[in-house]
Amino acid sequence: MLRNRNAAPLMLVADGSTAADVLGAAGRALYRYRSELAPFTTALTLGAAGALLHAEHPGWWPYVACATAGLAGVVAATGAPFRATRRSERAYAVGAVLAAGGWLAAAVRLGTLTDPLPTVLGLLVLAGGLPWWTHRRRRMRVTVDRTIQAWPNIAEQVGLGGSRVLSAVVDVWGWRAHISLRGGQTVADVVAHVPAIESGLGTRPGAVRVEPDPAHAGRATIRVLANDPHAEAIAWSGPSVRSITQPITLGVFEDATPVRVSFLRRHALIGGIAGSGKSGILNVIVANLAACADVVLWGIDLKGGMELRPWVSCLDRLATTPAEATRLQRDAVGILEARARAMGDGSERVWNPSPEHPALIIITDEYAELAENAPLAADAADSVARRGRALAVTELAATQRPTQQAMGKGALRSQMDIRIALRVRERRDADLILGQGMLAAGWHAHTLDAPGKFLISAEGLDHPRRARGFLVTDDDVSGEAARWAPIRPPLDDLSAAAVGTARDAEAAGGSGPSEPQIIDDSVDPESALWAALREAPDEGLTIPELIMTTGMRRTWIYARLQNHAAGERAIQVSRGRWRAADPHREARAA
């Protein structure tokens, strides 16, 4: 006997084989196709049982009828013992039990071969068999069973020899198997073998996904998608939040779970080629933010306002020229400096958004235009990105290829906490959007094959899972913009005054919009640090807390702390915890 790739027993019997060989091969074939043959084997079993009971106990038919009714009740209530979880599956199982049990009761009383029982049994096999043979989940379960049996051969062929299937389940879109890798193999090896696995399993190209097991480096989940769950656009059903403090639902992953991500105190970067759906994702985000009464939205759209103008009724400001964009970004820096000063004087260490004290989000469509045509705006955006988190002033930028040039000379890209990659042309562009090494780790943005499909990297979302964003149509945009315009909050007084002050300084200094002042970043972190040290609790503040408060790097913080310590203004309370020295605290208390 020969075995094929999936270990299917072929019925080729060598010359001189014995009857036992033939029977063995037939037995294996019957076993392999037991699921498909189930309607026939059930009919044969019923026929035999009917004949036997009719001969021995023809009076037992009422017991058979009662047992049938009891079993049908259990199936209807629980789905057991057939694991019928869906309503349609349960209805089928109840019908099958009633038909089989009813026929058996009749056969016990009348005899299996008494007319019309054989004909009725044949019709029942057909009526029950058709849904059985065509049922997608049953066929999928069979495929999974066979794959588990054949996995050792497949694994050997695709270069993952020694890996084992620990468990497998059929899900809505296909099936998934949890596998254990041979010692020394890693999830990266599995990711690198995805095309070979697809070939080995005989799936369509692009059907296999690999997810690491967060609890075990030597295990992974292989998902096989029989159908693409993202084949159709996913209609927009309205905003998912009413406050910036809640995570926004951008779309759905392939397992139908929602993509939820918080934009509070986080900068975000959206990248992808023209037509990949960047504006679509931006619209989903803006439509959600517009419904939040604790965030003020500013927009920059240097493509003449083409993308953001439909939202103008919800935007507190919209810049469509380089000069306006520069003023806008510079005002944002003014706001964050005013907030930092106010917080330095008070007891709060972060700006907690509320309708009275809203967060500020600056949305830039096609950031490359800004970096190229308004470099001073890009410098200011850089400053916001470094210092704005704690002060709830954040940047949200979309661009085609976020190269260093497209993102300006600063460190903006490295400050982006949320990265959304739509389709890219070149494989390595995934690294540009998502960060170095992401392509090798399986973030294959070049394989996304429809607009609105994306990969997202953010806090709590650190595996490459494909998602598709909601489709917000032009009509949806007009509807949402009109719906939320009345609740849009103004800037708080402090921030509004900061904008006014910046304007006055501009007028007094005569620096026109095309020559805005460059903000000196070094002044404010210094006072923010000093204020934080003065306000620190007795046990002091940690370095990450000081980084958060000032928006500055660790090395900068260390250097300033050493300075303060040398001047006896600050002390290290315990390892890595700092606060102002006691005289200052006492003076403040007095």
Ligand SMILES: Nc1ncnc2c1ncn2[C@@H]1O[C@H](COP(=O)(O)OP(=O)(O)OP(=O)(O)O)[C@@H](O)[C@H]1O
């Ligand atoms: N989530 C989505 N589901 C289905 N179709 C989408 C989705 N997002 C966008 N599309 C469709 O894809 C097309 C291009 O989308 P979009 O304009 O957002 O791309 P883009 O990346 O912003 O392109 P460009 O850079 O040229 O502005 C549009 O016709 C839009 O209807």
